[in-house]
Amino acid sequence: MAERPKRPLSSYMLWLSSIRESIKEDNPGIKVTEVTRKAGELWRSMTDKSEWEAKAAKAKEDYVCAMREYKANGGSTDGQQMRTRRSKISVIKKQKEQVSRR
Template sequence: MAEKPKRPLSAYMLWLSSAREQIKKDNPGIKMTEIAKKGGELWRAMKDKSEWENKAVKQKDEYTKLVQEFERNGGSKDAGRKKSKGARKAAPKKSRNKDSDDDDEESGEESD
């Protein structure tokens, strides 16, 4: 069975992918984390984001079609999803308290 289609990129991520090299050229020696910060500043300052928003909408539509086809062909809605950390059942913690009644009974001492 084929894998579930990957989610489409947001308008910002599409733009950042295209702008990353220019940001590097404009800021020689910039770190990867700084590229993301600079990209965020430039994105917020942009007046017209419609080009990227339209591309994101098109990708989202295509993704929706691919997911529907995937599910029609027997794919599960949960396929490819990672289990969240909160979904795991926590193991009960053992008490290490030396003054507990259980420890007193095992050692033959009684508590008052």
């Protein structure tokens, strides 16, 4: 079975991935948290974000189509995936409890 499509990036995340390296180049030795803080400041000061919002909208359309195809080809539904995840978590918790009791 094919892998579940990944959720699309937001307009901010698309923009951030394109600008991250230039922020690092402009500020050598900057920490990751400082890169993010600087990027947030730049993003808030931008007046025209339409390019990135359009890219995000396109990515979301592609994701919706991919999800439709995924589900049509037998992909799990969200409910099935959550039940599976919960059961795996409960098994892991039980195993940890057994180990801690020893």
